Amino acid sequence: MAEAPILEVKNLRVEFPTRRGTLVAVDDISFSIAPGEVLGVVGESGAGKSMTGAAVIGLIEPPGRIAGGSISLAGRRIDDLPYEEMRKVRGREIGAIFQDPLTSLNPLYTIGRQITETILTHLPVSQAEAQQRPSGSCARLASPPPRSASTTTRTSSPAACASGW
Amino acid sequence: MPVWHHLRDLVRRFLASDVFYSFRRSPTVMIAFGLTLLFMVAAALAPWIVPHNTYEVASLNLMDAFLPPAWVEGGKLTYLLGTDDQGRDVFSTIVLGARVSLLVGFASVFLALTMGVALGLIAGYVGGITDSIIMRVADVKLSFPAILIVLLIDGVARGLLPRDLHDKAAVYVIILAIGLSTWIQYARTVRGLTLVEKNKEYVQAARVIGLHPILIMFRHVLPNVMGPVLVIGTLGLGIAVLTESTLSFLGVGVPPTEPSLGTLIRIGNNFLFSGEWWMAIFPGLFLVILVLSVNLLGDWLRDALNPKLR
Numbered sequence: 001m002a003e004a005p006i007l008e009v010k011n012l013r014v015e016f017p018t019r020r021g022t023l024v025a026v027d028d029i030s031f032s033i034a035p036g037e038v039l040g041v042v043g044e045s046g047a048g049k050s051m052t053g054a055a056v057i058g059l060i061e062p063p064g065r066i067a068g069g070s071i072s073l074a075g076r077r078i079d080d081l082p083y084e085e086m087r088k089v090r091g092r093e094i095g096a097i098f099q100d101p102l103t104s105l106n107p108l109y110t111i112g113r114q115i116t117e118t119i120l121t122h123l124p125v126s127q128a129e130a131q132q133r134p135s136g137s138c139a140r141l142a143s144p145p146p147r148s149a150s151t152t153t154r155t156s157s158p159a160a161c162a163s164g165w
Numbered sequence: 166m167p168v169w170h171h172l173r174d175l176v177r178r179f180l181a182s183d184v185f186y187s188f189r190r191s192p193t194v195m196i197a198f199g200l201t202l203l204f205m206v207a208a209a210l211a212p213w214i215v216p217h218n219t220y221e222v223a224s225l226n227l228m229d230a231f232l233p234p235a236w237v238e239g240g241k242l243t244y245l246l247g248t249d250d251q252g253r254d255v256f257s258t259i260v261l262g263a264r265v266s267l268l269v270g271f272a273s274v275f276l277a278l279t280m281g282v283a284l285g286l287i288a289g290y291v292g293g294i295t296d297s298i299i300m301r302v303a304d305v306k307l308s309f310p311a312i313l314i315v316l317l318i319d320g321v322a323r324g325l326l327p328r329d330l331h332d333k334a335a336v337y338v339i340i341l342a343i344g345l346s347t348w349i350q351y352a353r354t355v356r357g358l359t360l361v362e363k364n365k366e367y368v369q370a371a372r373v374i375g376l377h378p379i380l381i382m383f384r385h386v387l388p389n390v391m392g393p394v395l396v397i398g399t400l401g402l403g404i405a406v407l408t409e410s411t412l413s414f415l416g417v418g419v420p421p422t423e424p425s426l427g428t429l430i431r432i433g434n435n436f437l438f439s440g441e442w443w444m445a446i447f448p449g450l451f452l453v454i455l456v457l458s459v460n461l462l463g464d465w466l467r468d469a470l471n472p473k474l475r
Contacts, residue, residue, distance in 0.1 A: 098369065106385050
C-alpha cells in the first residue's frame with residue numbers, strides 16, 4: 001500500500017443549470033494523487049479537464065456548482081469550506097498554473113512585486129524579506145532569472161518572466 | 166530604494182510614454198493644457214493676486230459703479246474690465262468666481278468619481294444581487310435629468326437649514342448635489358470594464374494565490390480600468406462647472422456675496438440690454454474658454470488612452 005494520497009477526489013460532479021435543463025460538466029470522476037506523483041489528464045475540448053481543476057481549487061463561477069462528491073487535500077475536505085477558509089488554503093497549500101502563464105501577470109505591475117504578493121498574503125513577513133525569498137527559490141532553477149525582473153512588467157519584458165521568475 | 170529614485174523612474178517612464186508623445190505633437194492640446202493650468206493657478210492663488218478684494222464690502226465705492234472697461238471712454242485703468250452695479254472690479258470678481266466654480270467642479274468630480282468607481286467595481290466584481298441593486302438605483306437615477314436632482318437636493322437643504330447657515334453651506338450643498346447626480350456614469354463604465362477584467366487570467370491567478378477579494382478589486386482590477394475613468398473625470402469637470410454655473414444663473418447656487426462665474430453672468434444679464442455689456446460678457450467668455458480647454462483636454466485624453474484610435 002502506497003502512502004496516504006495528498007489529493008483525493010471522489011465521485012466529483014459539477015453542474016451548470018441552464019435554460020434547457022442541467023448541464024453536467026464533470027460527471028462522477030474519482031482519482032487520487034500521492035506525494036511526488038504526477039497526473040496528466042487528457043481529453044477533447046469540453047471534456048471537463050479544466051472544470052475538474054477549477055473545482056479542486058474552488059474557482060467554479062456561479063451558477064456553476066459542485067453538485068456531488070468530495071475533494072480532500074491531505075486528508076481534509078476542501079470542497080465545502082467557507083470562502084474565507086478556502087482563501088487561506090489557496091496559494092498556501094494548493095496552487096494553479098494556467099495555460100498561458102504570461103497572462104497570469106497583471107500588465108501594470110512589476111513581475112517581482114507579483115511574485116512577492118503570494119508570500120505577503122500568507123506569511124507574516126516584511127516586503128524586504130519577501131523579496132529575498134523568490135530569488136532564493138530561483139537559485140535552485142537551472143537558469144537564474146535576470147535581477148531586472150523585479151523592476152520590469154510583463155509587457156516590457158516577457159522573457160524575464162518566462163525564464164523562471 | 167529611496168523615494169526620489171522611484172519618482173525619477175516614474176518621470177522617466179512618463180516622458181517616454183505614448184501619451185506624452187501625443188501631447189507634444191498637438192499644439193491645440195498644449196494650448197488647452199496651458200490655459201487650464203493658468204486658470205487653476207489663478208483660481209488657487211486668487212485672494213492674493215486679484216487687484217481688488219471684492220469680498221470686502223467696506224472697500225467698495227459706489228461712485229465707481231458701472232464703469233466700462235479701461236480701453237473704453239470713461240473707463241479707469243485700475244478697473245481693467247470695468248465694474249459692476251456695486252462698484253466691484255469685474256476682473257477680480259471673475260478670478261474669484263473662477264475659484265468658486267473650479268472648487269465646486271473639482272470637489273464634485275472627486276465625490277462622483279470616488280463613489281462611482283467604488284460602486285461600479287463592487288457591482289461588477291461581486292455580481293449577483295449586489296450588482297442588481299446598485300445598477301437598478303443607477304438606472305432609476307438616469308431616468309430623470311441631473312439638474313432636477315440638483316435642484317431637489319438644494320431645495321431640501323434650503324428647507325432644512327436656517328437661512329444664514331444655508332448661505333454658508335451653499336457651496337457644499339452644490340458639491341454634494343452635483344456629485345450625487347453624476348456618479349452613475351463612472352459606475353456604469355467601471356462595472357462594464359470590471360466584468361471584462363475579472364475573467365482575465367491575472368485576476369483568476371490572484372484568486373488562486375488566495376488574495377482577499379477587496380485587494381483583488383482595488384489592487385488588480387482598479388488600475389486596469391482607470392484610463393476611461395480619467396477621461397470621464399476630465400470631461401465631467403467641464404460639465405460640473407457648467408452645471409454649477411447654470412444653478413447659480415438660476416439663482417439657486419452659491420450666494421451673490423461670494424459669486425461664481427454663473428452668478429456673475431446672472432448679475433450681468435440684468436444690465437445687458439441697458440448697455441453695460443461687460444458685466445455679463447467677460448464672465449461668460451471666461452467660462453467658455455475654461456470649459457472649452459477642459460473639454461479639449463478630455464477629448465485628447467480619450468484618444469491618447471485608446472490605442473485603437475491611433
